[in-house]
Amino acid sequence: MTAADVYDDLRRLLNEWDPIGVADSVDDEYGCMIGPVLDRLRGGADRGQIRAFLHRELTDHFGLSQPYDVDGMAYRVTAWWTSTRVPGA
Numbered sequence: 778m779t780a781a782d783v784y785d786d787l788r789r790l791l792n793e794w795d796p797i798g799v800a801d802s803v804d805d806e807y808g809c810m811i812g813p814v815l816d817r818l819r820g821g822a823d824r825g826q827i828r829a830f831l832h833r834e835l836t837d838h839f840g841l842s843q844p845y846d847v848d849g850m851a852y853r854v855t856a857w858w859t860s861t862r863v864p865g866a
Contacts, residue, residue, distance in 0.1 A: 784811060784815070787857070797841065813834075827851040828851035835847065
C-alpha cells in the first residue's frame with residue numbers, strides 16, 4: 778500500500794463516517810483531518826488520543842455540540858491503521 782493509498786483510505790473512512798452529513802455532495806469536507814490524524818498515528822497515538830483529536834475537531838472546527846460516534850470512529854481508524862502495516866506511510 779502506497780502513501781497515497783493510505784491517504785485515500787483514510788479519506789474514505791472519514792467520508793463513510795460523515796459526522797456532519799455532507800459527504801454525498803462534498804467529498805473533501807474532512808480533508809483537513811487527514812494529515813493530522815495520520816501524523817498522530819505515525820507518532821504512535823492510541824485510540825484515546827485519536828478520539829480526543831476527532832472530538833476536538835468536531836466541536837472546535839466543525840461546531841458540533843454533540844459529536845457523532847467519536848468512540849466508534851476512533852476504533853475504526855486505529856484498527857484500520859494497524860491493518861495497513863505500512864512503515865513510514
